[in-house]
Amino acid sequence: MLRLLALLALFLAGPKEVASMTLTSPAFQENGSIPSRHTCDGDDVSPALQWGGVPAGTKSLALVVADPDAPDPKAPKMTWVHWVLYDLPADAQGLPEGGKLPDGTREGNNDWNKPGWRGPCPPVGRHRYVHTLYALDIVLPDLGHPTRAKLLTAMEGHVVGTAKLIGTYQHP
Numbered sequence: 557m558l559r560l561l562a563l564l565a566l567f568l569a570g571p572k573e574v575a576s577m578t579l580t581s582p583a584f585q586e587n588g589s590i591p592s593r594h595t596c597d598g599d600d601v602s603p604a605l606q607w608g609g610v611p612a613g614t615k616s617l618a619l620v621v622a623d624p625d626a627p628d629p630k631a632p633k634m635t636w637v638h639w640v641l642y643d644l645p646a647d648a649q650g651l652p653e654g655g656k657l658p659d660g661t662r663e664g665n666n667d668w669n670k671p672g673w674r675g676p677c678p679p680v681g682r683h684r685y686v687h688t689l690y691a692l693d694i695v696l697p698d699l700g701h702p703t704r705a706k707l708l709t710a711m712e713g714h715v716v717g718t719a720k721l722i723g724t725y726q727h728p
Contacts, residue, residue: 577609577719579689583653590685590723596677597727601654602639607689610646611717614691617644618711619651620704623676625683637704638685639673640664642696642711664702671701676725684722691717 583603584590592598610617619641626636643662651657654673663671676685692714699710 579719606650682726
């Protein structure tokens with residue numbers, strides 16, 4: 557009986573709109589190889605990124621790029637962080653290759669303990685590089701140059717959507 561009432565309530569409520577965020581790059585396909593231009597073997601410039609489907613009510617965006625396969629994909633021991641961005645404007649639709657960040661965007665520290673992009677440079681094997689875009693219902697206060705962990709803590713309870721893009725890289 558309770559199940560029937562729950563189904564009836566869902567039917568009467570009507571369809572709910574669910575935002576579906578997307579994150580892509582013109583430089584590489586999902587699970588595809590990241591071009592060496594964006595790595596330590598090339599110019600080490602960030603790839604262009606594009607996104608859409610940001611949920612209504614989003615006040616800011618955050619982006620983290622991390623390698624969950626460090627140091628060896630056959631025996632990963634840690635997640636190595638390559639880029640931390642937050643307070644990207646909610647109306648931004650992407651980032652240009654190696655280009656200027658939108659006004660108001662703040663950078664956290666990567667695992668080299670510096671702000672900015674540091675591209676793939678795996679010590680052994682083919683690694684995955686997970687680009688995660690977060691839609692937030694707030695603009696975060698100035699956190700200085702937070703680590704990924706500090707940023708994730710500050711975002712707790714404020715994430716209203718996410719999108720992921722995974723690229724791979726192995727030294728030639």
